Structures are given as structure tokens and as C-alpha cells.
Amino acid sequence: MAGVLGLLVLSGVLVLSGLLVLSGCAAPPPVAKPAVRDDLVVLLPDRDGKTGALALTHEGTERVLDAPYAAARIKEVGHLETGASTPDEVQRVFAEALAAQPPRPVSFLLYFLEGQDTLTPESQQVVQQIFAEIARRPSPEIVIIGHTDRVGSVAANDALSLRRAQKVRDDLVKLGIPADRMQVAGRGEREPLVPTEDEVPEPRNRRVEISVR
Amino acid sequence: MTTRFHRVPRLLLVTGGLALLTVWPTPAGADDVGLIKVVKGTVQIERRGQRLPAQVGAKVEPADVVTTGPDGSVGILFADASLLSAGPNSVLVIDQFRFDSTTNQGAFETTLRKGTLSAVSGKIAKQTPDAMKVRTPTTVLGVRGTEFVVRASGPGD
Numbered sequence: 001m002a003g004v005l006g007l008l009v010l011s012g013v014l015v016l017s018g019l020l021v022l023s024g025c026a027a028p029p030p031v032a033k034p035a036v037r038d039d040l041v042v043l044l045p046d047r048d049g050k051t052g053a054l055a056l057t058h059e060g061t062e063r064v065l066d067a068p069y070a071a072a073r074i075k076e077v078g079h080l081e082t083g084a085s086t087p088d089e090v091q092r093v094f095a096e097a098l099a100a101q102p103p104r105p106v107s108f109l110l111y112f113l114e115g116q117d118t119l120t121p122e123s124q125q126v127v128q129q130i131f132a133e134i135a136r137r138p139s140p141e142i143v144i145i146g147h148t149d150r151v152g153s154v155a156a157n158d159a160l161s162l163r164r165a166q167k168v169r170d171d172l173v174k175l176g177i178p179a180d181r182m183q184v185a186g187r188g189e190r191e192p193l194v195p196t197e198d199e200v201p202e203p204r205n206r207r208v209e210i211s212v213r
Numbered sequence: 214m215t216t217r218f219h220r221v222p223r224l225l226l227v228t229g230g231l232a233l234l235t236v237w238p239t240p241a242g243a244d245d246v247g248l249i250k251v252v253k254g255t256v257q258i259e260r261r262g263q264r265l266p267a268q269v270g271a272k273v274e275p276a277d278v279v280t281t282g283p284d285g286s287v288g289i290l291f292a293d294a295s296l297l298s299a300g301p302n303s304v305l306v307i308d309q310f311r312f313d314s315t316t317n318q319g320a321f322e323t324t325l326r327k328g329t330l331s332a333v334s335g336k337i338a339k340q341t342p343d344a345m346k347v348r349t350p351t352t353v354l355g356v357r358g359t360e361f362v363v364r365a366s367g368p369g370d
Contacts, residue, residue, distance in 0.1 A: 038366040039351050045360070052334065052358025055343060058351055065361075074351050094362045097300035097331040100286035102250035104333075105294050139250060139270035141290075145314070158315060183245070185314035213290055 039074040040093065041065065042085040047104075056080075105143075105213035106133050110168060111206065127175065133212040134177065141213050142182045144168050149205040150189045150198045162186030168208050246310040247273035247291040251298065255282030279305045281328065293319060295335030295345065302370070303328020308348075312337055324348040327370040330363045332356070 045051045045068040053066040058080045063072060071085035091098070108130050110123040134140045146161030146168075165184040173179050192205040249256075249271045256267040259278040265271075267279065273289055281287055281303045288298035293312045299305050304326040312319035317340035325347060334356045338345035343355035349365035 036368055037351060038364070039349060040364040041352065041354065041361065043361045046358075050359075052338075052356075052360070054361055055355035055357065057353045057355075072352075077351060090362060093364055094300065094329050094331055096253075096286040097298050097303075097329040097362065100251045100253060100288040100298040100300070101331055101333070102288040102290045102296050102298070104296075105290075139248065141248065143294075143314075183314075187315060187317075190316070211294070213294065 034076040034078050037074045037077060040071065040085070041073075042069060042071045042090055044068065044090065103137060103213075105211045108133075108210045108212070110208045110210065111203070127172075130172075130210055130212060131175070137212065140181060142172070142177065143211040143213065144172075144182060144184045145209045145211065146184070146186045147191055147193075147205060147207050147209065148189050149192065149200070149202040150196055151201050152189075152199075154188055158186050158188035160186070161188050164208050168210065245272070245292040246275060246307070247289045247297075249273060249287060250290050251286070251288030253286045254284035254301070256280070256285045256287040257282075273307055275307050275310050277307045279303075279307070291321065291335060293317070293321065293335035293337045295321065295337065296331075296333040297323065298331045299325075300329035300331075303330065305330065316340070319344060321345040322348070325363055325365045326350065327365050327367065330365075331361075332363070333360050334358050 041054065041056060043051060043054050043065040051066065051068045053064055056063045056065060056072050058074060059078050061080050063080065063082050065072060065082070069085045069087070069090070071083055073081045073083070075081070108126050110126055111120045134142065144165040146163070146165035148157040148161045152160065162184065163186075165186055169179070169182050169184050172182060189205070192202065193207070194202050194204045196202045196205070249267050249269055252267050252269055257280050258265045258267050258271070258273070259280065260274065260276070267287060273279070279287060279289070279299065281299055281301055283301050286298065286300050288296065290296055291310065297305065305328070306324040306326060308322040308324055310319070310321050312321070317336045319337040321337045321344065323346075330347065332347065334345055338356045338358055342357040345356040347354040347356065347363060349363060350367060351365070354363070
């Protein structure tokens with residue numbers, strides 16, 4: 001019974017569309033719909049609770065996200081909605097990406113005697129902690145960055161800070177870390193821990209930072 | 214007068230030498246862009262027409278396209294200490310990376326064609342706001358620090 005009904009409906013439809021074609025009626029053109037998307041951007045708080053900012057541009061619209069969990073969504077091209085997301089939504093949508101995050105770099109500081117590339121006695125003990133951190137990571141890299149205080153010219157401090165980093169690198173090679181896992185850099189007087197006027201000695205700035213990552 | 218004339222070249226020599234020290238490229242790490250640190254499931258790198266399986270410890274280069282399968286996820290550490298990680302069914306293009314480890318200046322641009330991304334910005338973004346950018350098919354993000362997530366999803370993705 002249902003089969004016969006179906007056949008009847010089908011043949012009715014066929015006849016109707018056939019008539020339409022014959023009469024020269026074209027189907028109305030499809031209405032252009034905005035492209036559908038499911039895009040999401042969420043700004044997250046840092047580990048120390050601070051939050052940075054993102055400048056977002058979409059089809060000429062610009063928005064800045066600068067609060068924890070501030071979010072932008074695009075469900076339709078041309079329509080940018082800003083609002084808030086939640087830790088739950090972030091965990092739900094981004095669980096795998098977040099779980100694949102590499103371990104954060106860990107930094108150690110070693111201090112030097114003034115104007116020399118010799119470590120202070122206290123700093124020599126920090127080397128043990130560095131080794132422990134290296135052992136903890138697959139495919140570890142070590143970045144050794146030298147810093148100076150502002151005594152001396154910018155150029156001289158660039159050279160001195162690089163020499164300090166190289167000296168630490170050579171010491172670590174002697175202790176068994178492969179040289180090809182280490183990189184050196186000299187930041188000179190650009191990144192003081194304790195800001196001072198030019199030419200002011202400051203032992204706390206005369207340091208080498210070892211980043212294990 | 215003659216004394217002054219003789220002193221000037223020596224001074225030029227000293228300052229010229231110091232100038233060379235600052236102009237000389239930072240040794241070691243100048244070529245490094247990124248290193249893969251986490252691989253789960255299917256992850257591949259497309260490079261110069263070839264598809265290579267991604268492995269922990271493998272390098273990432275500009276123009277690489279990193280893709281993850283339905284079971285895949287990947288975490289990458291970049292030379293400026295920024296972290297990017299992608300979830301399953303993602304396509305991440307490394308458009309540009311350059312970094313000067315003396316000045317911390319540089320540029321870092323990627324495109325998430327589809328999928329999910331989690332990011333922690335590094336020294337490039339900290340030194341120069343918006344020098345780190347993430348693009349999707351619909352947006353450009355200028356990064357001013359520090360941690361954020363992005364999903365790019367269109368019909369058929």
C-alpha cells in the first residue's frame with residue numbers, strides 16, 4: 001500500500017517538474033549565504049595570573065582581546081562576535097592541543113666576579129640543578145645567555161656577555177653536555193635585572209642565564 | 214698637527230673593530246627555527262614536496278606544513294622560546310621565522326589552516342608587539358603576549 005502511494009507521489013513530482021521545464025520556468029537562483037564557520041580565539045591568563053593581549057582582524061573589523069578568557073567567535077564570515085569563554089570550554093575544545101604543549105623552559109642564573117668570566121662560589125653549586133633539569137627532558141636544548149651591568153660601552157658589554165656565555169658553555173661541555181645541544185648569546189647590558197644609570201656597577205646584573213628547554 | 218694625524222687612524226681601528234663585533238652575527242642558533250618536542254599519533258611535516266613523519270627532536274623550518282591526523286597532536290618549541298602545539302586534524306604552516314638573540318628582534322608568522330592551536334608567545338612578541346602573528350582563513354592575530362588558543366573550522370574541515 002505504502003509502495004503504491006510512494007510511486008504515485010514520485011510520478012506526480014516527475015510530471016510536475018517535467019511541466020515546469022517545458023514551460024521554461026527556471027528555478028530561482030540560490031540566495032548567497034555568508035560562509036559558515038566555527039572559529040574561536042580565546043586569550044588565556046599566564047601562569048603568574050597576568051594576561052597579555054591579542055589584536056584580531058577579520059574582514060576589516062579590528063578587536064583587541066586583553067582580559068583572561070576574552071574570546072572572539074566567527075560563526076559567519078563578516079560577523080565577528082566578542083565575548084567571554086570559560087576554562088571548561090577551553091578544556092573541552094582544546095584538550096589535545098593543550099596536552100601536547102612542550103614543557104616550559106626553566107632558567108637558572110649564574111653570577112660572575114666583576115669584569116671577569118669567573119663564577120662566584122655559590123653559582124658553582126647551581127650547576128648540579130641544571131644537570132637534573134636536563135635529565136628530565138626528552139631532546140633537551142640549553143641556551144646560555146650572558147648579561148652585564150652598564151659599566152662599559154654597549155659594544156664592549158655585548159662582547160663580554162658573549163664571552164661569559166661561551167665560558168659557561170665550555171664548562172658544561174667539560175662536565176659532559178654535548179656542545180651541539182647548547183647555544184650561546186650575549187645580550188650585553190640590554191636586560192638588567194636591576195635597572196641602573198649608565199656606568200653604574202651592579203653585581204646582580206653581571207650574570208649568565210641558562211635556559212633548559 | 215702631525216701627532217693628531219697619527220692618532221686618528223689608531224682610534225678608527227679600535228672603534229672599527231668594536232663595530233665589527235656588534236655587526237658580526239650571533240654565533241650558534243642563528244639558523245634554528247623550531248624543534249619538535251611532543252608527538253602523539255600521526256604527525257607529518259610537508260617540506261619541499263615531501264611528507265616526513267615528525268619525530269621528537271626533529272627540526273622545523275620556514276615553509277614547513279605540519280599536519281596532524283585524527284589521532285595526532287604535536288608540540289613545537291621555537292628559538293625565541295615560544296611554544297605552539299596543535300590538536301588533531303590540524304594544518305599549521307610555518308610562514309616566517311627570524312630571531313636575533315642579541316636584540317630579541319625578529320618576526321614569527323604562522324597560519325592555522327584548520328584545526329586547533331595552543332600558543333605561548335616568546336621573546337619576539339615580548340620585544341615587538343605584533344611581530345608574532347597567527348593567521349587563520351578568516352583572521353589575523355597580532356600577538357602582544359602571552360597565552361592563547363585558536364580554532365579554525367570551516368565547512369568540510
